[in-house]
Amino acid sequence: MKKMIELTNDRYRLGYHVSAPAGWINDPNGFCYYKGYYHIFYQHHPYSADWGPMHWGHARSKDLIHWESLPIAIAPDTKADEDGCFSGSAIVKDDVLYLIYTGHHYYGDGDPDHFWQTQDLAYSTDGINFTKYENNPIIALPPTDNTHHFRDPKVWQKDDFYYMILGSQGQDGHGRVITYRSKDLKDWQYLGAITKAKALATEGYMWECPDFFELAGKDVLLLSPQGIEADGQKYLNLFQTGYFVGKYDYQKNIFSHGSFTELDHGHDFYATQTMLAPDGRRLVFGWMDMWESDFPEKADGWAGALTLPRELILKDDKLYMRPIKELSQLRTAKLASWDKNLTQKTLLCEGEKQAELELTLDSADFSLTLNDPKTSAQIKLSFDQKAQTFILENGDKRYATIAPKSKLKLQLFIDTSSLEIFINDGEAVFTERFYFEKTPEVWLDTRAKCDMQLYRLGKAITFDKH
Incomplete structure (x- = not known):
C-alpha cells in the first residue's frame, strides 16, 4: 500500500487556515452546507508535496472557523477518473450530498498536455463516506466545437432543473464557459456557450473554475482565466481570478455582461468556489497560492492552503470581498x-x-x-x-x-x-x-x-x- 507523505517541520504551518494534514493542495472544491456542517473539499495529492494525481481532501465545520480534517473523500481509483479527480462542486438533492467533478485521463504517451476529460458523480448520505456513481461518466465527451479543455463543473438548481457550468476552450482557442441542464444530476443536455473571451490578450485562452450565482439582483460569473496579458498595474499574476456582472437569459442561454474585473490584487489567490449559506450570504474560498510559486514548505512535507472564508457583496456592479463576521471568534x-x-x-x-x-x-x-x-x-x-x-x-x-x-x-x-x-x-x-x-x-x-x-x-x- 502506498504511503502518504508526513509533515517533517511545522515552521510555516498555518494556525487557522484550511490545509491538508500533509502533502499538496490547490483548488477549493465542493463548498456546501449539509446536515449541520459546512463542508470544504480541495484538490489534494497525499503522497508528496508536489502536484500529482488529484484526490479530494476534505474538512468540515459547524461555524466556518473551527475546521475538522476528514479522510480523503474521493480518489482516482476507477476507469472514469484514473488519472485524477479534478475540481468540481457539491449539491444536496433529496437529503443526499452529490459531488460533481472532472475525471482526468492521459493517453499514456508521457505528454502531460495530451489528455481527455469527463464529468463524473459521487454521492454520500453521511457527508464523509462517498460512493461513485456506477454509470460514470455522466458526461463522456466535450461538445464538438470544444478542445480537450473541459473541466471544473459548478452545479446549481433553478426552478425544476439543475444547471452545470463548465470551464472550457472553444475550437478557436478562446476561453469560454458552457452550460448543461438536467432533471436528475445524471442525464445532461448540452445547451451551449453562454459567453466567451473576446480576445486572447484581454480575456484569455482557457477559463478555469467557473462559478455562477445571483447576487443583489444581478448574475455574476466568477472564474479564473488563463492567458490574460499584463496591462500596466493589472493582470500581473501568472493567471487571474475575477468576474463579470450581468444578466443571464435562461431561455436563450446568453449571459450579457460588462468587463472583466480582478477580485483580489495579491500574489496568491486563485480558483475560487462559492456557496449560498443558510442565512443568505454568498461565501467564497480561494486557493491561497499561485501556480509556479516557490513553495518553500515543500521541504517540510506540505504545500498550499485555502484563504479565509470571505463574504461577497455586490455594490454598483463591483464585488466587495470581506472577512466573514465569524472570524471574531478566533480572538x-x-x-x-x-x-x-x-x-x-x-x-x-x-x-x-x-x-x-x-x-x-x-x-x-x-x-x-x-x-x-x-x-x-x-x-x-x-x-x-x-x-x-x-x-x-x-x-x-x-x-x-x-x-x-x-x-x-x-x-x-x-x-x-x-x-x-x-x-x-x-x-x-x-x-x-x-x-x-x-x-x-x-x-x-x-x-x-x-x-x-x-x-x-x-x-x-x-x-x-x-
Missing part, C-alpha cells in the same frame, strides 16, 4: 488599543504568529511593513494618497486603486506564513504568502491620525488522525 486576547496622531515610524505588533490588526487612518500617504527580524525579508504596503492607489511589494509589486475617502480602514490577518489585507470593507484585497525565519514585526510609517486594535488569534484546525 483570544486584545493586545493593544489606541487612537493617536502618529509623527514617526511605529511598531504595531511583534512576536505574534497569529494576529489580527484593525487600523483606521486619515487618508494620507503611509507605509505598512511586515519585517523578518532576522533577515532583510519584508512585505510592504504603501498608499499613494494623490493617486488613491495601494502598492503591495512582496518580491515584485501589485496594485489596487480605490474610490477617494477621508478615512482608510484596514483589516490584516497574519497566520505564520500568510497575510490577508482587507481595505475599506473589502473594496480592495491583497492575499499573500511569506516565509520568514522569525515571527514578523509590523511597522506603520505615517504622519496622520490612526486608531489601532490588535488581537491575538487562536488555532482552529484539527487534523484527521486516521
Whole structure:
C-alpha cells in the first residue's frame, strides 16, 4: 500500500487556515452546507508535496472557523477518473450530498498536455463516506466545437432543473464557459456557450473554475482565466481570478455582461468556489497560492492552503470581498488599543504568529511593513494618497486603486506564513504568502491620525488522525 507523505517541520504551518494534514493542495472544491456542517473539499495529492494525481481532501465545520480534517473523500481509483479527480462542486438533492467533478485521463504517451476529460458523480448520505456513481461518466465527451479543455463543473438548481457550468476552450482557442441542464444530476443536455473571451490578450485562452450565482439582483460569473496579458498595474499574476456582472437569459442561454474585473490584487489567490449559506450570504474560498510559486514548505512535507472564508457583496456592479463576521471568534486576547496622531515610524505588533490588526487612518500617504527580524525579508504596503492607489511589494509589486475617502480602514490577518489585507470593507484585497525565519514585526510609517486594535488569534484546525 502506498504511503502518504508526513509533515517533517511545522515552521510555516498555518494556525487557522484550511490545509491538508500533509502533502499538496490547490483548488477549493465542493463548498456546501449539509446536515449541520459546512463542508470544504480541495484538490489534494497525499503522497508528496508536489502536484500529482488529484484526490479530494476534505474538512468540515459547524461555524466556518473551527475546521475538522476528514479522510480523503474521493480518489482516482476507477476507469472514469484514473488519472485524477479534478475540481468540481457539491449539491444536496433529496437529503443526499452529490459531488460533481472532472475525471482526468492521459493517453499514456508521457505528454502531460495530451489528455481527455469527463464529468463524473459521487454521492454520500453521511457527508464523509462517498460512493461513485456506477454509470460514470455522466458526461463522456466535450461538445464538438470544444478542445480537450473541459473541466471544473459548478452545479446549481433553478426552478425544476439543475444547471452545470463548465470551464472550457472553444475550437478557436478562446476561453469560454458552457452550460448543461438536467432533471436528475445524471442525464445532461448540452445547451451551449453562454459567453466567451473576446480576445486572447484581454480575456484569455482557457477559463478555469467557473462559478455562477445571483447576487443583489444581478448574475455574476466568477472564474479564473488563463492567458490574460499584463496591462500596466493589472493582470500581473501568472493567471487571474475575477468576474463579470450581468444578466443571464435562461431561455436563450446568453449571459450579457460588462468587463472583466480582478477580485483580489495579491500574489496568491486563485480558483475560487462559492456557496449560498443558510442565512443568505454568498461565501467564497480561494486557493491561497499561485501556480509556479516557490513553495518553500515543500521541504517540510506540505504545500498550499485555502484563504479565509470571505463574504461577497455586490455594490454598483463591483464585488466587495470581506472577512466573514465569524472570524471574531478566533480572538483570544486584545493586545493593544489606541487612537493617536502618529509623527514617526511605529511598531504595531511583534512576536505574534497569529494576529489580527484593525487600523483606521486619515487618508494620507503611509507605509505598512511586515519585517523578518532576522533577515532583510519584508512585505510592504504603501498608499499613494494623490493617486488613491495601494502598492503591495512582496518580491515584485501589485496594485489596487480605490474610490477617494477621508478615512482608510484596514483589516490584516497574519497566520505564520500568510497575510490577508482587507481595505475599506473589502473594496480592495491583497492575499499573500511569506516565509520568514522569525515571527514578523509590523511597522506603520505615517504622519496622520490612526486608531489601532490588535488581537491575538487562536488555532482552529484539527487534523484527521486516521
